[in-house]
Amino acid sequence: MAENSGILAIDQGTTSSRAIVFNLEGRIIATAQEEFTQHYPHSGWVEHDPQDLLNTTVDTCRRALKAAKAAGVHARTIGITNQRETTILWDRTTGEPVHNAIVWQDRRTAERCAALKSAGHEPLVAERTGLLLDPYFAATKIAWILENVKGVRERARNGELAFGTVDTWLLWKLTGGRSHATDATNASRTLLFDIHRQAWDEDLLALFDIPAAILPEVLDSAADFGVTDPALLGAELPIEGIAGDQHAAVVGQCCFQPGMIKSTYGTGCFALMNTGDQAVPSSNRLLTTTAYRINGRPTYALEGAIFIAGAAIQWLRDELGIIAHASQSEGLANDAEAEGLYLVPAFTGLGAPWWDPNARGAIFGLNRNTGVAEFVHAALDSVCLQTGDLLEAMAGDSGTAQETLRVDGGMVANNWLLQRLADLTGLAVERPEIIETTALGAAYLAGLQHGLYDSLESLESRWALDRRFEPAISRGAREHVVEGWHDAVRRTLTTGN
DSSP: OGEEEEEEEEEEEEEEEEEEETTSSOOEEEEEEEEEEOOOSSTTEEEHHHHHHHHHHHHHHHHHHHHHTTTTTTTEEEEEOOOOBEEEEEETTTTOOOSSSEEEETTTTTTHHHHHHHOOOOOOOOHHHHHOTTTHOOOOOOHHHHHTTTTTHHHHTTTTTEEEOHHHHHHHHTTTTOOEEHHHHTTTSOOOOTTTTTOOOOHHHHHHHHHHHGGGGEOSSSEEEEEEOOOSSSSSSSEEEEEEEHHHHHHHHTTEEEEEEEEEESSSEEOOOEETTTTOOOOOEEEEEEEEETTTTTEEEEEESOOOOOHHHHHHHHSSSSSSSGGGGGHHHHHHHOTEEEOOOOOBBBBBTTTTTTTTOOOOOOTTTTOOHHHHHHHHHHHHHHHHHHHHHHHHOOOOOHHHHEESGGGOOOHHHHHHHHHHHHHHHEEESSOOHHHHHHHHHHHHHHSSOOOSSGGGGGGOEEEEOOOOOHHHHHHHHHHHHHHHEEEEEEEEE
């Protein structure tokens, strides 16, 4: 019966796995979340144990499904959204990974990317994929595993191994190895996928020396991906929606019209502007990507990626130990006297629009009165100021002046942060009632494929505003802060931008 139908959304993120059961109106019925271990083998290297990703996903799904059932709601279909670019290779027969997952934040292939760029390959890569040559993306991570794990390249050439981003890994495992597939959004993040032809590209596979035999099938974001092994979740459930987390958030925020922008604040920050059926090339070092693909038709977006957002607050909590909980950040920032203090959180390099993988974090403007509150203020400011850089670049590429920014993700519960974001970008900032829009977007995609929704456009009426934040400082005050920020960034860069 439709009235007790729900959708299970798997949101496999960088620091935790979550499972959320939504009802058909997009309201959360049940949720479960579990963090897992981060591995840092060397400076700039970040890894996950693929088994941790699977185990936490299965555990949270079981808990969420049980709680939803107790509330009288039964999941009819599953949508998956995932940390993008994170790279896994595994044995097709045993299902065992050949190496830890190399996480999107990982910088180990910076020299390889620099060499390819110096050899003049970036124009081809950018034209085909919409991306830049950066360690962020999957191709050089795949190449690193093929070159550094004994015997792996030969096994890959023989068709014995499978590659996937995290969605593909989970799909393979949840279906008992019956489905090796991804969607067009995740494929678009590999440096191997031609976003114009919507197909794997032989020239790029040759450039990175990656055998086509390891690649998954690429489907629409709403498609029949497979059916779960009943031993895992207690029943056979169809998996009918997949999208990388930022693309799923575009759907969850109902940014279906060209020019609409959403920005998601989690471990990193990612702003996407819908550009419709046009793949707009960037002259401001943004990315051109597939926003989503429905019924074989891609919708494109301009994207700006910030590697460190919420991770800066986690750093204050976990590594420095100067706050006990992330929730303390709102009150502390409000009490700070942080004029002229800037944190450039380049812990794993800088993303858009700077793209400097070798930059490292720095703090400028310390004085004798700098304390915990000021550090928190500077960390939150860095999120807002990096967002401002992205929005300025988007305006330049699109020729469109933005007025409104839709935001989501765990950080946006912080009212001080959103007011500061409005102040430092000059835009009105809108927070929806449901801020878990990555999971919601995955649920919507699955529901669309399952026939629970008629069209993406029919979902727009479900988007509801929680609060709107208007800019409250003068243009001159804003420009003063931004000028100091840009000076701090320039002193951090290693690439001469």
